[in-house]
Amino acid sequence: MARYLGPKCKLCRREGAKLFLKGARCYSSKCGLERKNNPPGEQRRRFRAKMSDYGTHLREKQKAKRMYGLLEKQFKNYFKKATKMKGVTGENLFRLLETRLDNVVFRMGFAPSRNSARQLVNHGHILVDGKKVDIPSYIVKDGQCIEIRDRSRQITIIHQAMESHKSLDQFNWLEVHAEEFKGYVKNLPTKEQLPQEIDDRLIVEFYSK
Secondary structure, three states: OOOOOOOHHHHHHHHOOOOOOOHHHHHOOOOHHHHOOOOOOOOOOOOOOOOOHHHHHHHHHHHHHHHOOOOHHHHHHHHHHHHOOOOOHHHHHHHHHHOEHHHHHHHOOOOOOHHHHHHHHHOOOEEEOOEEOOOOOOEOOOOOEEEEOHHHOOOHHHHHHHHHHOOOOOOOOEEEEHHHOEEEEOOOOOHHHOOOOOOHHHHHHHHHO
């Protein structure tokens, strides 16, 4: 399947926000956005026209799509699914994205980035309720147990991610037992527990035009 292979820091600079695509680097002084906080390709300060409403909506959609590492078709399919669910479409969309297995593995601190989490899932290192699941887009459910397979618990990148994750805020819809290499989905994320750095209303308006 096609995927973006270019410099990840350029994506953060283009969106003007941290998308946390490079693990611990994003939390350090080496973060590309902190070192050079301007859009890629811009060599000097120059007059820039005010962004149109369409541009504002597009940038918010691109920010979300790139944060979760999805292609346009995948992201649009999630939006279509969200519109058919009961409740607020924007909240449904981000609830679907947050409960993807690769994102949950990342949120639990078993991987430094969503891309790394996706690889761990693809390579069969993750168990859901004791069964191997190698589909990153698998939607986890309330009460399910996510754990690292026994023979995969010595992988260096997992230990590095868990060590870095200790100093970060925990997501209170998840319960993590790091010493056992497992965690539980206590409940599906509520509105207050969904990412606040992205305005879901702009994305809904983008696709509604």
